[in-house]
Amino acid sequence: MSFTPASKPFLISALALVAIWAADTAPADAQAREQIRVVGSSTVSPFASAVAEEFGRTSRFRTPIVEQTGTGGGLKLFCGGVGPTYPDVTNASRPIKASEVALCESNGVTDIIEIRIGSDGIVLANDHRGETLTLSLREIYLALAAFVPVDGRMVANPYTRWSEIRSDLPDTEIEVLGPPPTSGTRDAFNELAMGGGAAHVTEPVSLDLGVPATCRPGNTACQEARAAGTLQWVAPNAADDDFADVRAVRFDSLAAVEHRHPSVFEAIAHYIREDGRYVEAGESDNLIVQKLLSNPAAYGIFGYSFLEQNADELQAARVASEDATFVAPTFENIESGAYPISRSLFFYVKKQHVGSVPGIQQYMLEFLSDRQMGTPENFFLDGELPARGLIPITGAARQTMIERAKNLATLERKS
Amino acid sequence: MASASDRPASRHRDGGRAQWHSPAMTRRIRRRYLGDRLFRAAGLAALTAAGLFLLLLVGNIAWQARTGFFQTELRLEVAIPADVAAGETPGSPGFGAAVDAYPWRSVALSALRERFGADSRGDLASLRGLISRGGAAVALRAAVRDDPTLIGRRATLWLPASEPADQWAKDRDAATALSERQVGWLESFAAAGDLKTHFNGRFFATGNSRDPALAGIGGAVIGSFLTLLVTLAVAFPIGVFTAIYLEEFAPQNRITDFIEVNINNLAAVPSIVFGLLGLQVFLNTFGMPRSAPVVGGLTLALMTLPTIIISGRAALKAVPNSIRDAALGLGASRTQVVLHHVLPAAMPGMLTGTIIGMAQALGETAPLLMIGMVAFIVEVPASFTEAATVLPVQIYMWAELPEAAYRAKTAAGISVLLIFLISMNALAVYLRNRFETK
Numbered sequence: 001m002s003f004t005p006a007s008k009p010f011l012i013s014a015l016a017l018v019a020i021w022a023a024d025t026a027p028a029d030a031q032a033r034e035q036i037r038v039v040g041s042s043t044v045s046p047f048a049s050a051v052a053e054e055f056g057r058t059s060r061f062r063t064p065i066v067e068q069t070g071t072g073g074g075l076k077l078f079c080g081g082v083g084p085t086y087p088d089v090t091n092a093s094r095p096i097k098a099s100e101v102a103l104c105e106s107n108g109v110t111d112i113i114e115i116r117i118g119s120d121g122i123v124l125a126n127d128h129r130g131e132t133l134t135l136s137l138r139e140i141y142l143a144l145a146a147f148v149p150v151d152g153r154m155v156a157n158p159y160t161r162w163s164e165i166r167s168d169l170p171d172t173e174i175e176v177l178g179p180p181p182t183s184g185t186r187d188a189f190n191e192l193a194m195g196g197g198a199a200h201v202t203e204p205v206s207l208d209l210g211v212p213a214t215c216r217p218g219n220t221a222c223q224e225a226r227a228a229g230t231l232q233w234v235a236p237n238a239a240d241d242d243f244a245d246v247r248a249v250r251f252d253s254l255a256a257v258e259h260r261h262p263s264v265f266e267a268i269a270h271y272i273r274e275d276g277r278y279v280e281a282g283e284s285d286n287l288i289v290q291k292l293l294s295n296p297a298a299y300g301i302f303g304y305s306f307l308e309q310n311a312d313e314l315q316a317a318r319v320a321s322e323d324a325t326f327v328a329p330t331f332e333n334i335e336s337g338a339y340p341i342s343r344s345l346f347f348y349v350k351k352q353h354v355g356s357v358p359g360i361q362q363y364m365l366e367f368l369s370d371r372q373m374g375t376p377e378n379f380f381l382d383g384e385l386p387a388r389g390l391i392p393i394t395g396a397a398r399q400t401m402i403e404r405a406k407n408l409a410t411l412e413r414k415s
Numbered sequence: 416m417a418s419a420s421d422r423p424a425s426r427h428r429d430g431g432r433a434q435w436h437s438p439a440m441t442r443r444i445r446r447r448y449l450g451d452r453l454f455r456a457a458g459l460a461a462l463t464a465a466g467l468f469l470l471l472l473v474g475n476i477a478w479q480a481r482t483g484f485f486q487t488e489l490r491l492e493v494a495i496p497a498d499v500a501a502g503e504t505p506g507s508p509g510f511g512a513a514v515d516a517y518p519w520r521s522v523a524l525s526a527l528r529e530r531f532g533a534d535s536r537g538d539l540a541s542l543r544g545l546i547s548r549g550g551a552a553v554a555l556r557a558a559v560r561d562d563p564t565l566i567g568r569r570a571t572l573w574l575p576a577s578e579p580a581d582q583w584a585k586d587r588d589a590a591t592a593l594s595e596r597q598v599g600w601l602e603s604f605a606a607a608g609d610l611k612t613h614f615n616g617r618f619f620a621t622g623n624s625r626d627p628a629l630a631g632i633g634g635a636v637i638g639s640f641l642t643l644l645v646t647l648a649v650a651f652p653i654g655v656f657t658a659i660y661l662e663e664f665a666p667q668n669r670i671t672d673f674i675e676v677n678i679n680n681l682a683a684v685p686s687i688v689f690g691l692l693g694l695q696v697f698l699n700t701f702g703m704p705r706s707a708p709v710v711g712g713l714t715l716a717l718m719t720l721p722t723i724i725i726s727g728r729a730a731l732k733a734v735p736n737s738i739r740d741a742a743l744g745l746g747a748s749r750t751q752v753v754l755h756h757v758l759p760a761a762m763p764g765m766l767t768g769t770i771i772g773m774a775q776a777l778g779e780t781a782p783l784l785m786i787g788m789v790a791f792i793v794e795v796p797a798s799f800t801e802a803a804t805v806l807p808v809q810i811y812m813w814a815e816l817p818e819a820a821y822r823a824k825t826a827a828g829i830s831v832l833l834i835f836l837i838s839m840n841a842l843a844v845y846l847r848n849r850f851e852t853k
Binding site for chain 2: 033037046054059060066067085290371381384
């Protein structure tokens, strides 16, 4: 009773809020979006968000919104359709696949502009006072994998010194500092160096394969395999009762495994040793560099920009994709793709949105501008993105991309 | 065992009457008191442990956050070039756009270069490492917009220091990513009185940034506020009316039992499921904008509804039936009974449940992931449909970044979130007390 006066306004104000909200949303559905929406790769995302922030501050357009969804997830959203609810730009750490182009087309996304922004290079480096390495990807795999094939069986990595892998390598203990599994650098290293190296292991190997019966929480690969009923690798250190129907299968090489059971191959190749010879050195590449300077026998894995910034103190291993030509991780070699532990980075733009969402073309040009990409005199000093670790696209290739952005030239349709 | 054998003996001696001072009885009483004391001690120990954990958590966060609210700045004499916004009248929109578009980063760098006379590539890179280039550009831009007469003149300005320089200024003994040369330069700044670390008010006003000097919690606070407003506006009336109907009007039958079971079930569903529901219903079916507080609010409202309904029903159940009977006996209609008598008495309990539900919603990130509120958003949202992020999401995103400065920002963000939670819970207590005394 004495209460009614207090509770009535409360209900009324709550209802008023509903009304405000309804009034606020109603026109929003009709009006077009004013902010560019970017999704996609977490490797490209730091660059895209830096560009977006600067673009928002210096242009008359709103600051684009950058969401990290991974390359595949980004392309799935991007290819969802045309309209304000679908993103305008998606970042990718690999080229778009034919299947994704087809998905896009089936949803009416027919005009896609592909912009290559540069590359991502990962180096294996040590202090100048230490010995220089020349390694093939296969040797990187043999030095760092948890399990390697020996006499046709997968065994816990027996190599403790570099010279045991190849006799002319330094006779020092294998000690490598690298990024933890949460980092994008580690993902790229796993895929390019470990995976690329394992694919070059040519000896026959027999693997125990089985269908996972129970999975540790968080092991998504295992959970997916269990759900799909596909075979998984029974690592020698895995408890046998975790798998059903285990049998040994013989393969001619690890490349044959990759061909027949990609997920098994990934489980083998991306499994980095845990016996203390590979040390996870936190998310900060800076920290790895500092540890290398205090220990000349140790090698570190990090992004190319840190090598460039510490060029007086560090030297990088030259790497060969197959055991033939060793390539030094220089700016040019990474840019051209000659250095094997490098990959191209892209973003894709929906041409159908250019014009209806303001600023898309200007955003593309900002991404490719000198102040973001740097000038040939000194990329790391002039450009924002190289300072953040991007090997920018340069010269004629960049001009081609700028032309593409200006003319809104789309991907050629392969039909 | 001993007491069991004692009992018949004492009864025998005293003809069935209790022997209060017999040794057996004294022993029993002592044992009972001991048990009592042990029980209380266990309770106290549990409370102390919980208190210590809380202290550890809050202390740890506060310790880490202490630097997050502060920002180091360097004083520099900057030559503002004469060609900024050439041909534009100050105050015109063209002038503002031209000032915004000017390459201020290089202006800040040449000011540093002038001061220390560095020329080689390595030197320039080291100098560049002293100031936050994005932050310096923002400060210069603001200075020139405020005072267009600075164009073509020299001005002495405070510019935000870079992340490593900021860390160095806050703790000079800690390991630093700076070179000896850079530390030398910073020491010369400090000696000249051109280095200060001050309270960073900007932190509460701005949105996210890739530059720690510019990153702020303001965008996330506004985003949380807008989102919770929608949640409250939707969940509170629906929850209260549902509770009233189910408790006061609905017949007791299988259908209402079924509904009750389902509501209880929903309260236990993991929040990510509500995110998937929100994605499917609000984004895919209704085509509402991604990342918008209105969608986040609606999704969180779905999640909070069961909590509000359950606590609302409990509060209504606690109202004595005699009040309903008395009102009905005086000729009140059932609606009048509910609105005039039952609801006011139940309101404190309902409000408490609502605020607890809202506090839960404030701390939620999982459902927002699905509807795109976990994103890099620089601008502070101004309406319910603009892209926004919320406090816990902002904290999560900063926690993932490698720069040390973001660790302090993370802790500072957590402090802000804790302050909000404490205020909401205090409000719940206040409302309950206020309504109860009347």
